[in-house]
Amino acid sequence: MMNINKFIAxxxxxxxxxxxxLVKAGKVKINDKIAALTDKISKKDIVKVDGKIIKPSxxxxxxxxxxxxxxxxTTDKDARDNIMSFIKIPERVFPxxxxxxxxxxxxxxxxxxxxxxKILKSKKIEKEYVVEVHKNxxxxxxxxxxxxxxxxxxPTLPAKINKLSGKVFSIIIKEGRxxxxxxxxxxxxxxxxKLQRVRIGDITLDNLKEKEYKLLSEEQIDKYNS
Numbered sequence: 607m608m609n610i611n612k613f614i615a616x617x618x619x620x621x622x623x624x625x626x627x628l629v630k631a632g633k634v635k636i637n638d639k640i641a642a643l644t645d646k647i648s649k650k651d652i653v654k655v656d657g658k659i660i661k662p663s664x665x666x667x668x669x670x671x672x673x674x675x676x677x678x679x680t681t682d683k684d685a686r687d688n689i690m691s692f693i694k695i696p697e698r699v700f701p702x703x704x705x706x707x708x709x710x711x712x713x714x715x716x717x718x719x720x721x722x723x724k725i726l727k728s729k730k731i732e733k734e735y736v737v738e739v740h741k742n743x744x745x746x747x748x749x750x751x752x753x754x755x756x757x758x759x760x761p762t763l764p765a766k767i768n769k770l771s772g773k774v775f776s777i778i779i780k781e782g783r784x785x786x787x788x789x790x791x792x793x794x795x796x797x798x799x800k801l802q803r804v805r806i807g808d809i810t811l812d813n814l815k816e817k818e819y820k821l822l823s824e825e826q827i828d829k830y831n832s
Contacts, residue, residue, distance in 0.1 A: 607646040613653060615719025616639065616662040618698030620681050621726075622719050628655060628774050667697050668827050669715040671819040672811055679704035679713065689713070692817055702726060703782055711735070711803035716817075724830055725806070726782070729763065731830075734778045734805035735787055739796040742772040747780075747794055753774075755782055755790050762790070 608616070614625035614634070626643060628634050635642040637655045645654060653660055659773045671831060673679070673689065679701045680688050689701055693715060702714040716722055725731060748769060754761040766778040788798045804811050809826055 607648055610636070610641050610645045610647055610653075612719055613647040613662065614655065614660065615700075615722065616717070617653060618663045618667070618700060618717030619660055620700045621702070621722050623726075624681075624700070624812075663717045664719045665697060665699055666721075667695065667699050667716060668718065668721065668822040669693065669695075669699060669813065669819050670811075672692040672713055672814045672816050673705055673710055673715050674816040675708060675710045675712050678707050689715075693819060705803060706785055706788075709801040709803065709825070710816065711801075712806055712809065712814075714806060714809070718831075721827070721831055725799055729780050731807045732778050732780055732805065733782060733803060734776060736770070736774065736776050736800075736802045736804055736832055737787060737791070737798050738774045738800040739791055740773070740799050741796065743775070743796065747796070748775065748792060751777065751790060755793055757786060757789055762786065765790075799822065 610629060611622040611625040614620065614628065615622045620628070629641050629643050632640050633656050636645055636647065636651050671689070671692065677687050677692070678685060678688050681690055681700050683687055683690050693699060697717055699715040701715045702716060702725050705711065705713050714725065748767045751767050752765050754764060762783065763779060763780050768776045770776060779786065791798045807830065809822065814820060
């Protein structure tokens with residue numbers, strides 16, 4: 607038996623979080639009955655999402671993609687500039703988290719819901735970004751950016767900062783709240799003109815060009831699946 611959200615995620619349709627949203631919206635049926643979040647799936651059950659039968663994928667896919675600015679992290683293939691239009695494989699995959707439309711860089715895609723959950727929920731995996739702001743900053747800005755900020759009523763974890771030039775810095779965080787780095791900058795009256803994610807854990811862009819993707823190595827997969 608498998609939880610309904612895990613079953614949907616294992617098909618490569620979307621993440622567990624998105625699966626929960628689909629179930630709550632009444633878009634999921636089990637044996638032609640509207641599903642509930644507490645439902646569990648057996649091998650005999652037929653699951654439909656928006657009227658289409660889905661099944662767990664037997665082949666696990668793990669991809670690193672260099673997302674350009676303007677590309678939207680959605681699995682809706684009918685949406686303009688959707689990320690899925692760049693991933694030319696027969697298997698269904700979904701983004702692990704997201705980068706906002708104005709940001710670029712590394713994003714992972716997979717059809718392994720457990721892998722995605724481990725990446726998204728971990729407070730130990732570093733995410734590194736390179737950020738350019740609209741004006742020169744001083745040491746006080748760098749010191750403040752390293753400290754917690756209150757975002758959506760809760761403090762962020764401390765960050766690591768490294769100055770690269772007068773307007774450019776790298777920042778390492780261990781969480782990924784919505785527009786977190788941009789909002790941190792805004793609180794100090796700076797605008798992030800460019801924001802690129804260059805690393806997740808030990809997975810980096812390397813020489814990956816924009817719009818290109820590569821499969822993760824077995825070593826990288828095993829590290830986060832252990």
